[in-house]
Amino acid sequence: MDYETPQFYRVMQYAAQADRDVVDMVSGSPDWDPPATLRDGLRAYADAPADDYQYPPSVGLRPLREEIARRRGVPVEQIIITNGAGEANHLAMAGGFEAFGGTEILLADPVYPYYAGRANFLGAATRYVAAETDGQLDPTALRKAASEETSVIVVNSPNNPTGAVYPESAIREFVAIAEDCGALLVSDEVYDHFDYSGEFASALDVDSEQRIVTDAFSKTMAVTGLRVGYAIITDDDLRDRARTRHMLTTVTGSRPAQYAVAHALEATPPSYYSGVRERVRGRIDRLTDALDSIGAEYTDPDGGFYVMARFPEFGGGFDDVYELIDAAGVAGMPGAAFGESFEDWIRFSVCTDRVETAAARLEAYFE
Amino acid sequence: MDYETPQFYRVMQYAAQADRDVVDMVSGSPDWDPPATLRDGLRAYADAPADDYQYPPSVGLRPLREEIARRRGVPVEQIIITNGAGEANHLAMAGGFEAFGGTEILLADPVYPYYAGRANFLGAATRYVAAETDGQLDPTALRKAASEETSVIVVNSPNNPTGAVYPESAIREFVAIAEDCGALLVSDEVYDHFDYSGEFASALDVDSEQRIVTDAFSKTMAVTGLRVGYAIITDDDLRDRARTRHMLTTVTGSRPAQYAVAHALEATPPSYYSGVRERVRGRIDRLTDALDSIGAEYTDPDGGFYVMARFPEFGGGFDDVYELIDAAGVAGMPGAAFGESFEDWIRFSVCTDRVETAAARLEAYFE
Numbered sequence: 058m059d060y061e062t063p064q065f066y067r068v069m070q071y072a073a074q075a076d077r078d079v080v081d082m083v084s085g086s087p088d089w090d091p092p093a094t095l096r097d098g099l100r101a102y103a104d105a106p107a108d109d110y111q112y113p114p115s116v117g118l119r120p121l122r123e124e125i126a127r128r129r130g131v132p133v134e135q136i137i138i139t140n141g142a143g144e145a146n147h148l149a150m151a152g153g154f155e156a157f158g159g160t161e162i163l164l165a166d167p168v169y170p171y172y173a174g175r176a177n178f179l180g181a182a183t184r185y186v187a188a189e190t191d192g193q194l195d196p197t198a199l200r201k202a203a204s205e206e207t208s209v210i211v212v213n214s215p216n217n218p219t220g221a222v223y224p225e226s227a228i229r230e231f232v233a234i235a236e237d238c239g240a241l242l243v244s245d246e247v248y249d250h251f252d253y254s255g256e257f258a259s260a261l262d263v264d265s266e267q268r269i270v271t272d273a274f275s276k277t278m279a280v281t282g283l284r285v286g287y288a289i290i291t292d293d294d295l296r297d298r299a300r301t302r303h304m305l306t307t308v309t310g311s312r313p314a315q316y317a318v319a320h321a322l323e324a325t326p327p328s329y330y331s332g333v334r335e336r337v338r339g340r341i342d343r344l345t346d347a348l349d350s351i352g353a354e355y356t357d358p359d360g361g362f363y364v365m366a367r368f369p370e371f372g373g374g375f376d377d378v379y380e381l382i383d384a385a386g387v388a389g390m391p392g393a394a395f396g397e398s399f400e401d402w403i404r405f406s407v408c409t410d411r412v413e414t415a416a417a418r419l420e421a422y423f424e
Numbered sequence: 425m426d427y428e429t430p431q432f433y434r435v436m437q438y439a440a441q442a443d444r445d446v447v448d449m450v451s452g453s454p455d456w457d458p459p460a461t462l463r464d465g466l467r468a469y470a471d472a473p474a475d476d477y478q479y480p481p482s483v484g485l486r487p488l489r490e491e492i493a494r495r496r497g498v499p500v501e502q503i504i505i506t507n508g509a510g511e512a513n514h515l516a517m518a519g520g521f522e523a524f525g526g527t528e529i530l531l532a533d534p535v536y537p538y539y540a541g542r543a544n545f546l547g548a549a550t551r552y553v554a555a556e557t558d559g560q561l562d563p564t565a566l567r568k569a570a571s572e573e574t575s576v577i578v579v580n581s582p583n584n585p586t587g588a589v590y591p592e593s594a595i596r597e598f599v600a601i602a603e604d605c606g607a608l609l610v611s612d613e614v615y616d617h618f619d620y621s622g623e624f625a626s627a628l629d630v631d632s633e634q635r636i637v638t639d640a641f642s643k644t645m646a647v648t649g650l651r652v653g654y655a656i657i658t659d660d661d662l663r664d665r666a667r668t669r670h671m672l673t674t675v676t677g678s679r680p681a682q683y684a685v686a687h688a689l690e691a692t693p694p695s696y697y698s699g700v701r702e703r704v705r706g707r708i709d710r711l712t713d714a715l716d717s718i719g720a721e722y723t724d725p726d727g728g729f730y731v732m733a734r735f736p737e738f739g740g741g742f743d744d745v746y747e748l749i750d751a752a753g754v755a756g757m758p759g760a761a762f763g764e765s766f767e768d769w770i771r772f773s774v775c776t777d778r779v780e781t782a783a784a785r786l787e788a789y790f791e
Binding site: 174302 | 453454455456457458463464466467469470471474475476477478479480507508510511514538541542545646647648649650651652668669671672673674675676677678679680681684
């Protein structure tokens with residue numbers, strides 16, 4: 058995989074060069090505003106004394122860690138603030154791959170491509186477990202794929218790209234599988250504020266030293282560019298590894314971003330989160346209504362920003378996506394970019410205020 | 425080395441628990457203000473549209489890279505914005521260790537402890553070249569230590585902890601040694617704005633694909649907590665490695681920090697830099713005057729924030745430093761924390777507005 062020009066750039070470039078107007082449903086970056094309180098936090102930081110411009114602790118600003126600890130119900134010592142969920146996942150996967158025996162990292166297919174990229178980067182082999190057609194990850198299938206060669210299992214709920222929210226029973230079983238085969242479960246919960254089912258279950262609710270929860274404010278507060286995430290690590294050895302790797306590779310995260318997020322966590326009213334969630338959900342509903350009327354198959358999202366769809370007599374490769382750009386004026390991501398099991402599908406992100414236009418265009422094209 | 429509680433914390437904790445007032449000359453974090461323009465940049469970012477809160481390019485914001493390219497006289501493509509000089513050094517050392525044959529990383533002694541920590545973290549053996557008593561690194565000694573086992577050589581000018589500024593002839597020879605033994609020269613120039621000798625030479629001035637220059641705005645703009653640094657990498661393969669590692673470990677740096685630094689680079693008058701430099705130099709002069717009157721040996725700094733001093737009939741271990749805290753009310757860093765060749769010395773940082781008090785206390789104690 059070529060990480061410098063990730064596959065979604067290919068699609069976005071094609072769309073940018075198209076002869077017509079195209080609705081961008083490729084990117085997963087929120088197109089809505091961060092909380093006003095976050096901007097207030099940045100303004101307050103701009104006036105802060107000189108001392109506040111120097112290194113924060115390597116593990117992150119204490120008030121931010123304390124607020125996260127309170128909300129997630131864990132001791133503050135277990136929290137490391139990272140450069141987004143990306144670094145949190147890297148620290149967790151790298152530490153788990155070192156600490157547990159085994160040559161393999163187990164991933165779901167379709168997969169968020171960076172998990173695969175990180176596994177390759179670590180020199181780990183990857184083994185994939187195909188998701189069900191509704192996007193769920195069957196614990197029985199995961200258990201069948203796990204072995205003593207498994208060092209790390211990465212799961213993501215609400216899921217990118219399928220929108221599945223794994224039930225508590227599945228999360229519990231994923232942790233049990235990690236324990237049974239001597240591996241680490243990494244549970245990436247970065248879309249946790251976008252659960253439409255009320256069924257979201259955190260791996261934190263399963264008591265185990267063999268699970269690490271990663272998360273970030275990138276989606277929750279619409280600030281993918283601030284790079285504020287965290288890992289919650291219960292096991293002392295895994296936590297030491299993550300702290301050392303963090304200190305020697307990035308030293309510490311950026312302070313104005315941490316400061317602003319800490320302020321926003323305290324001051325943002327619940328209506329911000331519910332308002333954004335309802336808006337995203339409304340967009341998903343509009344898109345799935347169109348898919349219904351077209352007669353397309355789709356993973357009905359319980360959470361997240363994405364819908365995977367399979368159109369009648371239509372594929373999910375780059376050529377199909379290009380055709381949809383040219384003929385319908387809608388750009389999605391080829392399912393083939395996420396693995397093999399959904400290669401006839403196309404992922405649509407609803408991070409655009411033009412979902413209505415896109416839905417109407419798809420209806421016109423496929424009907 | 426225990427990176428979670430770095431050695432300087434031990435000294436700072438001891439100082440904090442002392443029964444008396446202690447001048448902190450341990451930390452290298454500037455105690456002065458960042459440019460007002462940098463605060464203006466943060467305020468402007470606080471008002472920026474929602475789009476500006478999303479992922480910047482992985483290699484960094486284009487205007488920031490362009491301004492650095494202009495100032496350093498290199499093509500913009502060679503620049504990767506990193507999470508401080510720390511990440512830049514990590515990317516350079518890790519990539520060099522992978523790309524060049526050899527098991528060793530060559531470092532100066534006394535050494536900035538993070539270089540040694542990063543080498544250990546990469547699984548590299550370390551070989552040290554003792555600096556001269558004036559803090560200079562003799563190219564002949566470096567050449568003698570280099571071999572086909574050398575994969576990376578790290579130099580730092582102006583130097584932490586000695587204050588030495590390496591002359592152009594030495595920098596040129598360091599690059600030649602790297603080329604001759606099939607290794608990478610990493611030149612960390614993070615103190616480049618604090619050259620009092622007018623003799624500072626950048627490794628950029630030596631045309632070679634076997635050198636990487638690392639730098640940051642942490643010291644230049646007194647913002648160690650913003651985490652904005654960069655690497656300049658001429659060789660295509662080394663640059664690809666750094667970009668991939670950067671993308672898969674941290675994804676990208678924090679955007680408000682990059683935005684604010686870009687604004688400050690454009691808008692800060694030269695008087696800010698010269699004013700800060702003269703202030704630091706004045707503090708160094710006051711300290712070295714005291715050392716002269718005491719009859720202490722010291723590395724007369726040509727640059728940077730630090731003075732290494734050896735007092736008559738006094739050591740440079742933790743016990744000596746603790747004695748100086750209790751008896752004189754001045755806290756420095758044990759020379760032993762930086763290696764073997766200066767283990768009878770103590771490093772004093774002038775990142776405090778109480779250098780006058782410290783100088784007077786040292787004079788009173790040693791005279």
